[in-house]
Amino acid sequence: MAQPTILDVAARAGVSKSLVSLVMRDAPSVSEAKRRAVLAAAAELDYRPNAVARSLVQRRTRVLGVLLSDLHNTFFADVLDGIAGRAAERGYKAMLNTGNRAPSGEADAIETLLELRADGLILTGPRLEAVRITEAARTVPVVLVARTMSANAVDCVSNDDVAGATLAVEHLVKLGHRRIAHIDGGSGAGAEARKQGYARTMRRHGLTSQARTARGDYTEEGGAKGVAALLARGPRPTAILAANDLSAIGALDALTRSGLQVPEDISLVGYDNTSVAALRHIDLTTIDQPREAMGRTAVDLLLERLERRRKAARRVVMPPTLVVRGTTAPPRES
Amino acid sequence: MAQPTILDVAARAGVSKSLVSLVMRDAPSVSEAKRRAVLAAAAELDYRPNAVARSLVQRRTRVLGVLLSDLHNTFFADVLDGIAGRAAERGYKAMLNTGNRAPSGEADAIETLLELRADGLILTGPRLEAVRITEAARTVPVVLVARTMSANAVDCVSNDDVAGATLAVEHLVKLGHRRIAHIDGGSGAGAEARKQGYARTMRRHGLTSQARTARGDYTEEGGAKGVAALLARGPRPTAILAANDLSAIGALDALTRSGLQVPEDISLVGYDNTSVAALRHIDLTTIDQPREAMGRTAVDLLLERLERRRKAARRVVMPPTLVVRGTTAPPRES
DNA sequence: GGGTGTTGTTGGAACGCTCCAACTTGCGTT
């Protein structure tokens, strides 16, 4: 026989299928004798409840659909860890689909998840148009991670980019830096807020006149070009805040290639605390987003809607933290 | 109404549910008029076929269960890209589950995938005991990626580690190196084969007397310690082959910290071509495994069993390639 | 004009489970 069903188990244990069902879901009012008989029969047959059939009758799957914009970014891998862990704790499974980097792929992935009748959707860093998201939210609760939008069927979890950039600048100021430059993230997600945090904190310390921003784009090359621009003219900054780790690494390389030592000649701070930043050969001071916690929070938000029928949107902003490593030090002539 | 069903669509279009079903699967023998009527009704109702119900009656889900041992390793992310892409091409979905790094987590993940009635399983780099794998293979076809075992219900896709290490040594020999050392991967997957490839190729070039191997463990720290051991005594090697990129980076850092220049004083080769190796600040010569191709192949193997009912095990070994970057050069006094 | 197809359409059964109302038993209470 292909896969044994609940009927096979019932026959073998000499009870009704209903009783087997009760045992499988370990319901309270089953006599110990029958429970054991059923479990024995199930074990002998290598029976495994068919989640498909169960989902059909219960009209829910206990599966949370997760869309990941980019698996190659370990940032998302950490978020997923948080999602999967929390989902498991609460009796749900996380089902992953990637958009294969194209926005149209994301739409397809969502469609697939909806056909499979995921109970809810978590979209991490989606590049998809907002309309498509609200459309999906008509069918099923949706939580956005690392992207915000306002629609009352959609919840959001993000990190406080302004606060993160502030932490970074405060750290540099405390070390004695005054000529602190910024390589921004262009039109990338959160880049604007990070730039704002930088600018405001500079102002708060009366350093607006020392502030300089080079255009970047969250890439390694963007970081390298940013350095080139900053070194090309004006007094050399004693510290640089890059908009993310990848561009910080591009900057790091450009700096060492032009003969400058980090952190002796110039300090450098990244953003995201990716695993690469922790490599000892890079050892980058950076801002950490609580990635796993963001994933867990996303699950909690979803389940509030699913199990407690919350209707109003919630927007959770999580605090980033500073991780000091080897690329920051006091300026040379302090 | 919650979610419209096929009956709602049928009523609205004035046809039977069977006809709607035919249109949805776009069957050939449906009149153009009715097809349009059905599609219009479906669109108006925002109808989406229920994959759960379909799977129940067809007794298959067209879902391939994928177990990833570690999402943080971008190696697996690439494999997954290959899997997801190929699966989509062939009308399947990839459903991902992570083991959360614990072998027991892997067993649970497999159990979940089987309850959800995945049609087949792809296990990438599983740390799970072999018994559990053959057990799962009794229910459903299983393909292993980056791990091999022999059981005729299980197929394997791996890279040719011996050949990869050979490529690396040949490259160094061609540059003029003779004192080539190896930092191995300890008991890690494929480490033994890589060491063998190294040793054999050294022998082939009559360099056995120059060969030296330091113990490593695929980690950054292992690479650093390996360098310490190699520098501690004996003539300094002019080139090092590390068992993977991560340990190569550890080695790189240890070398520069002890005042040696790479590649001027010493050449360095990694293995895996992870995204980190491509960072310009690291710029590591390494061996590339065809990761996406491995993922695609895994899907193909699974579908051969699923659709063509192949029974005998297949073991596919894919050829690695050399990626030359900036950490290798001719030895100083050649 | 009676077979023989072909094309298009249909209702009912089945997939494997959960849910529910209903049944049986045994026990305590009046």
Next chain:
DNA sequence: AACGCAAGTTGGAGCGTTCCAACAACACCC
């Protein structure tokens, strides 16, 4: 002795599809 109630157990209906046998309508061919 009759009753009520809780605990334990059961069969049947139903979840939303697909599959299949059957049928209607029409064309074609001697």
